[in-house]
Amino acid sequence: MTVVQRWTMLSLTSKVLVGMLFGVFTGLLSRTLFPFDPFVTTYFTDGLFLVIGKIFITCLKMLVVPLIFTSLVCGTCSLRDATSLGRLGFKTVGIYLMTTCIAISIAILGALLIEPGAGANLEGTSTFAAKEAPSLVNVIIGMFPSNPVNAMASGNTLQIIMFALLFGISIAASGDKGKKTADLFMSLNEVMMKLVALLMNIAPYGVFALMARLFTEIEFGAIANLAKYFVLLVAVLITHLLVTYCSMLKILAGLSPRVFLRKMEDAIMFAFSTASSNATIPISMETVSRRLGVSNKVSSFTIPLGATINMDGTAMMQGVATVFISQAFGIELGMGDYLTVILTATLASVGTAGVPGVGLVMLAMVLQQVGLPLEGIALIMGVDRLLDMVRTAVNITGDCAVTCIVAKSEGELDLDTFNNPEAATSEEKIDVHHLNVAETS
Ligand code: ASP
Numbered sequence: 001m002t003v004v005q006r007w008t009m010l011s012l013t014s015k016v017l018v019g020m021l022f023g024v025f026t027g028l029l030s031r032t033l034f035p036f037d038p039f040v041t042t043y044f045t046d047g048l049f050l051v052i053g054k055i056f057i058t059c060l061k062m063l064v065v066p067l068i069f070t071s072l073v074c075g076t077c078s079l080r081d082a083t084s085l086g087r088l089g090f091k092t093v094g095i096y097l098m099t100t101c102i103a104i105s106i107a108i109l110g111a112l113l114i115e116p117g118a119g120a121n122l123e124g125t126s127t128f129a130a131k132e133a134p135s136l137v138n139v140i141i142g143m144f145p146s147n148p149v150n151a152m153a154s155g156n157t158l159q160i161i162m163f164a165l166l167f168g169i170s171i172a173a174s175g176d177k178g179k180k181t182a183d184l185f186m187s188l189n190e191v192m193m194k195l196v197a198l199l200m201n202i203a204p205y206g207v208f209a210l211m212a213r214l215f216t217e218i219e220f221g222a223i224a225n226l227a228k229y230f231v232l233l234v235a236v237l238i239t240h241l242l243v244t245y246c247s248m249l250k251i252l253a254g255l256s257p258r259v260f261l262r263k264m265e266d267a268i269m270f271a272f273s274t275a276s277s278n279a280t281i282p283i284s285m286e287t288v289s290r291r292l293g294v295s296n297k298v299s300s301f302t303i304p305l306g307a308t309i310n311m312d313g314t315a316m317m318q319g320v321a322t323v324f325i326s327q328a329f330g331i332e333l334g335m336g337d338y339l340t341v342i343l344t345a346t347l348a349s350v351g352t353a354g355v356p357g358v359g360l361v362m363l364a365m366v367l368q369q370v371g372l373p374l375e376g377i378a379l380i381m382g383v384d385r386l387l388d389m390v391r392t393a394v395n396i397t398g399d400c401a402v403t404c405i406v407a408k409s410e411g412e413l414d415l416d417t418f419n420n421p422e423a424a425t426s427e428e429k430i431d432v433h434h435l436n437v438a439e440t441s
Pocket of ligand 1: 275276277278311313314353354355356357358359360388391392395
């Protein structure tokens with residue numbers, strides 16, 4: 001069997017994993033064998049890898065707005081009782097906020113115990129300008145779009161969700177007269193899911209290019225200086241993923257954490273390599289609905305909402321970073337300050353979308369609230385790219401875990417699909433030479 005034949009027989013998960021490992025290897029090799037070589041930099045690092053990686057991320061982002069809109073309209077237009085939506089909303093937001101508070105509390109406790117900032121060397125260079133933390137009032141008002149087209153053009157997820165919900169409810173309320181619009185959206189949703197499947201086929205190459213470029217360029221020196229901070233943050237992130245989410249799945253929904261984690265592999269790898277919860281929305285949606293058996297009614301609402309308001313990994317970084325910076329600068333924080341950190345980090349995660357690096361912007365808001373110097377951010381910036389990847393994986397795992405819990409409690413989770421290890425394991429192959437087969441044959 002040739003290498004190409006073997007490659008085509010692999011599952012998508014294995015292909016993405018191979019792409020990722022091969023990318024890391026290529027990056028490390030190129031920085032070792034050709035450090036700063038202008039040819040390699042021009043044609044590979046900033047050439048081929050940049051182009052493929054950027055196209056991959058752009059294609060994922062391209063899916064997000066139409067996918068959220070069509071699937072959420074589909075989810076709501078089949079509703080018989082719009083009040084169930086209110087219950088779903090309260091439950092989801094409640095659990096999202098609860099997990100974020102638990103996450104940041106674990107992070108702060110871990111950091112107070114290990115003291116990562118004690119004796120840290122203070123070599124902050126760049127300065128950081130903080131934006132104001134969004135107030136709860138503004139976050140709530142900002143959820144309503146004055147112009148839905150504008151909301152879609154700017155990718156404002158909360159506003160798109162709000163409009164899609166109202167639009168879907170109105171279709172349902174229109175009865176027979178709204179049927180055609182409902183059918184149109186059902187069909188659009190099918191087409192969007194096909195588009196996701198189509199683009200998944202380029203994922204292994206996209207992931208390879210992203211990793212190859214990142215590992216050629218990334219500064220490893222900073223990690224050695226901040227080893228305690230780095231290891232502690234990774235440890236609390238993994239603890240939250242394995243302990244908090246897994247016990248919640250078991251206790252609140254009676255679901256097997258092992259099955260859940262196994263089926264999350266693809267989504268976790270995507271989140272890890274893109275460092276963006278937003279760009280991972282299509283894969284998270286596909287995972288919870290096709291592999292974990294959550295109905296579209298729940299997943300179309302909880303996943304985009306989670307990618308925007310539920311960023312536990314990011315909140316944990318802010319908890320550890322705040323303690324780290326306060327220790328590094330020798331500034332004591334009291335109980336009240338820590339409560340402020342929890343509140344601000346939670347609010348900041350509600351008001352900011354999940355895109356790469358946004359955690360640092362949110363950290364600036366948190367530091368400002370408790371009067372810590374913003375130069376502290378420069379201390380940890382060097383290691384943030386790698387940590388961003390890990391925390392994004394935690395962010396989306398949290399969204400999917402809460403989605404399963406909410407779906408189970410609403411009777412919207414198909415247990416057979418959840419427990420079936422084979423459910424949607426093979427990627428949907430799209431034969432580009434024989435499109436429209438059903439109609440023409
Ligand atoms: N990259 C993260 C996300 O998209 C946000 C962050 O922590 O910077 O979820």
